[in-house]
Amino acid sequence: MIFPENFVWGAATASYQIEGAVKEDGRGQSIWDTFSHTAGKVAGGDTGDVACDHYHRYHDDVRLMRELELGAYRFSISWPRVQPDGSGPVNPRGLAFYDRLVDELLAAGITPYVTLYHWDLPQALEDAGGWAERDTAYRFAEYAEAVHAALGDRVRDWATLNEPWVAAYLGYGSGVHAPGRRDPAAALRAAHHLLLGHGLAARRLRDAGAESLMLVVNSAPVLTPAQVNDPSAVPGAADAAAAHRVDALLTRQFLDPAVHGTYPEEVLEAAERNGGAAHILDGDLELINAPIDLIGVNYYNPCVVEAGPGEPADAAWPGSEDVRFRAADAPTTAMGWPIVPDGLSRLLLRLSEDYRLPLMVTENGAAFDDVVEDGHVHDDDRVSYLEGHLREACRAVEAGADLRGYLVWSLLDNFEWAEGYRRRFGIVHVDYATQARVPKDSALWYRDVIRRNGL
Ligand code: GCO
Numbered sequence: 001m002i003f004p005e006n007f008v009w010g011a012a013t014a015s016y017q018i019e020g021a022v023k024e025d026g027r028g029q030s031i032w033d034t035f036s037h038t039a040g041k042v043a044g045g046d047t048g049d050v051a052c053d054h055y056h057r058y059h060d061d062v063r064l065m066r067e068l069e070l071g072a073y074r075f076s077i078s079w080p081r082v083q084p085d086g087s088g089p090v091n092p093r094g095l096a097f098y099d100r101l102v103d104e105l106l107a108a109g110i111t112p113y114v115t116l117y118h119w120d121l122p123q124a125l126e127d128a129g130g131w132a133e134r135d136t137a138y139r140f141a142e143y144a145e146a147v148h149a150a151l152g153d154r155v156r157d158w159a160t161l162n163e164p165w166v167a168a169y170l171g172y173g174s175g176v177h178a179p180g181r182r183d184p185a186a187a188l189r190a191a192h193h194l195l196l197g198h199g200l201a202a203r204r205l206r207d208a209g210a211e212s213l214m215l216v217v218n219s220a221p222v223l224t225p226a227q228v229n230d231p232s233a234v235p236g237a238a239d240a241a242a243a244h245r246v247d248a249l250l251t252r253q254f255l256d257p258a259v260h261g262t263y264p265e266e267v268l269e270a271a272e273r274n275g276g277a278a279h280i281l282d283g284d285l286e287l288i289n290a291p292i293d294l295i296g297v298n299y300y301n302p303c304v305v306e307a308g309p310g311e312p313a314d315a316a317w318p319g320s321e322d323v324r325f326r327a328a329d330a331p332t333t334a335m336g337w338p339i340v341p342d343g344l345s346r347l348l349l350r351l352s353e354d355y356r357l358p359l360m361v362t363e364n365g366a367a368f369d370d371v372v373e374d375g376h377v378h379d380d381d382r383v384s385y386l387e388g389h390l391r392e393a394c395r396a397v398e399a400g401a402d403l404r405g406y407l408v409w410s411l412l413d414n415f416e417w418a419e420g421y422r423r424r425f426g427i428v429h430v431d432y433a434t435q436a437r438v439p440k441d442s443a444l445w446y447r448d449v450i451r452r453n454g455l
Helices: 031-036 054-067 092-107 123-127 135-151 164-172 184-207 225-229 237-260 265-273 284-288 312-316 342-355 380-398 417-422 441-452
Strands: 008-012 072-076 111-117 157-162 212-218 294-298 303-307 323-325 359-363 403-409 428-431 436-439
Touching (some): 008 111, 072 403, 092 111, 164 212, 164 237, 184 212, 184 265, 225 303, 237 265, 237 284, 237 323, 342 359
Parallel strands (some): 008 072, 111 157
16 A cells, blocks of 8 residues: 655654653743642643653654654644743743754754644633633734744744644543633633634734645544444434534534634534623634645544433533443553544545545554563554554545645653553653653554555
């Protein structure tokens, strides 16, 4: 199975998950610093204080990327390094880190893909209401413009937000992520303001000459239990309606406004039932509907639902009170996430059809309980996860999806948010006591995939 010519192969990370150095060179505090230092929020009491120490080891990490023959590296910028309080003049020492990183990548022949927001909101902005407040969207656009002014002479590929669904609903709805608020109305407002920030930033970047802009979403096919192993299964009307509603909240809530300039009805209804929709102003949809060049898709597993009364744990899904979330009949990763590779082809084909834009898999990967044996990590389970998903990505291309690239999550084991360091997603193992990096078997396997441009 061979991928198209010029297919982009790479890996992804995010600032708070790998950088460490949280107090260095004038970096301000982010909501993830506050959250991880609050007892009971993160497994094992882990924090991103040191993480993979990438801030100091980026030179070696780029060399490792080159050894793995990556063509692209997607990383995110820590907003509080650039603007410690989230607004006002930039902190040159913070920006200088990304300047060095970009130069190092280019010297290694690796294309930088910059994500402007991967969840580390400056705490000062959260203290003023965070994403639940409209003002944060305007601050984000200013910050985006400042980063582009510093790196735009060398960086061609830009992503505004990473997974606004997670930032809004896990951050402000279920409270499992920073800032840990549990308020469905705030979550719905946050989702809208994230989108507004995306649109405002995308316009400013475009005006400043950015060549390629994308919005990165977490997306998944929403299936009924029978559809997991049988794509042709026809669900009953109530189950189909439940799946449709969850799809509106997960995927259409973000891509419809960004690509078509419309909101799905279900989202407006959810807002009406949770504090109202007064935060959606006339003209907002036009602002959100800024032209983008491709959609970044983060896929891990399908979402499986059926009709029935929801549970309180589903606070992340306001407007789906009549939906029951189910486990899939499939093997799982160490996260407990079902492994359903053909969910990726179903997703890519559906997004192609509905949004008619080029796509890039900006994250895909899995956590397993890796062990180092004699200096090796024989992570066959990860190789088979990646191989299965790449096979499906290739099938989607053959069936007509305009897929431009694939970025594995993640380059390194890292701080897995509320799960701390106990979940390892890297193709490179990190020993947190010594910071030693050991490429796992999956990394060497992936290098061969890149060499062959296929399987
Ligand atoms: C994600 C995140 C990553 C996670 C990964 C595994 O965008 O969800 O981008 O930060 O670590 O998804 O959960």
